Amino acid sequence: MSNIIAIQVPDIGDFESVEVIEVLVKVGDVVKAEQSLITVESDKASMEIPASHGGVVKSIDVKVGDKVKQGSVVLSVEASSEAAAPALAAVASAPATAAAPTAPAPVAAVSTPAPVAAPANAAVASAAGVSLAAVVLPTAGKLEMPVSTANLPHASPSVRKFARELGVDLTRITGSGPKSRIVQEDIQNFVKQALAGGAGASSQTAGTSLGGGIDLLPWPKVDFTKFGAITPQPLSRIKKISGANLHRNWVMIPHVTNNDEADITGLEDLRVTLNKENEKSGVKVTMLAFLIKAVVAALKKFPEFNASLDGDNLILKQYFNIGFAADTPNGLVVPVIRDADKKGILELARESSDLAKKARDGKLSPGEMQGGCFSISSLGGIGGTNFTPIINAPELAILGVSRSFMKPVWDGKQFVPQLTLPLSLSYDHRVIDGASAARFNAYLGSLLADFRRIAL
């Protein structure tokens, strides 16, 4: 024996009529007593209207946007005689066949239990001054205004519950519903974004909740033609690849840059002399070759710089492959000089020059850009005083070199001219401390100031 029960909106307190903003069930659903059926919203609060009885939903009498008040029929359920009692367990165990149509039965009009409320907006929530628990706990009798002293986002109780189940902090979400209300889809999108962002970041995000994700505003959409003529130009293949890598590295690695200066007065004299002596060899000795040699010596002294992070492990490398940024017409590439520790200055100069030419001609093989331990980005031939080079993951540091300049230095008796090379060392602060970076950079400077130290 079953009967049809029309479930009505109960006493909702001082509210004359409220708008239906969500219908949470559909025809054919088996609902339990106390289960939320619809969410309604006044200008002050949103609340869920729960079922007074369990059963199978036979018809739904409201839709989103309708105005309802106390006594409005929300929907009808067909309840068996046992299920008609508002006992949650009885309905929960009702067989699926309960959904089968039966002969028309008398319709009994009943009101639902007291609604469950949530604040319509933060201002109301904080004005109410009650505890946040009221948002989700059923209240007896009339609607009580829920609350919190904090700014609560605008979302219905069911959406709040959904967010709680997923551990999502609603204050991080911008609602796409009417009056910026957060709807279930906003939470699903937020979780999707967080998962997509976290997928490539396993070691970095380990132990971080979704609340620790990067929650950025959407990229500005501007119709540039409103302001003048434009010419769209696709990014080169190299720019697309290097851009994505640079972006990941910049976002995922906590960069700090230590700036220092090296006295290269003597080294530049040596370089010029060597080039004069080697004029016929066809190999031009570059500052880059000296830098590679000095960097290898510094990496030997500070092994944590010649390493990569793998989860909680530091992978210390026993080899010394040094990459250098090469500017090409199509964008930035980083060829790698392998086993730089086993090569002399002339060999390093020749190899870096060959690799830079190959890079500019677009002829580098993938293997020639792999296996680097540390990179150097030299803008010295172009200009600048200092800059922040972006670490080439999974390396832990990169040396940026700017244009050398003459500066007067006091030697105790007089000012003497000093050719000075700016060194900008960016390092991964998860592994390398500021003091270690300062020591590495200062040591590198001391090697460049007196290259004989490399032999020590």
Ligand code: CAO
């Ligand atoms: N200070 C002053 N002059 C410098 C210098 C410095 N730090 N470094 C190089 N120079 C001079 C050279 O002596 C050379 O002068 P001459 O022609 O009179 O001999 C001139 O600048 C050109 O040098 P170069 O840059 O061609 O040669 P290099 O070996 O120093 O560098 C390479 C080679 C591949 C690093 C360079 O060509 C290059 O591509 N640099 C750009 C790297 C880049 O884009 N970095 C940014 C990446 S984003 O972080």
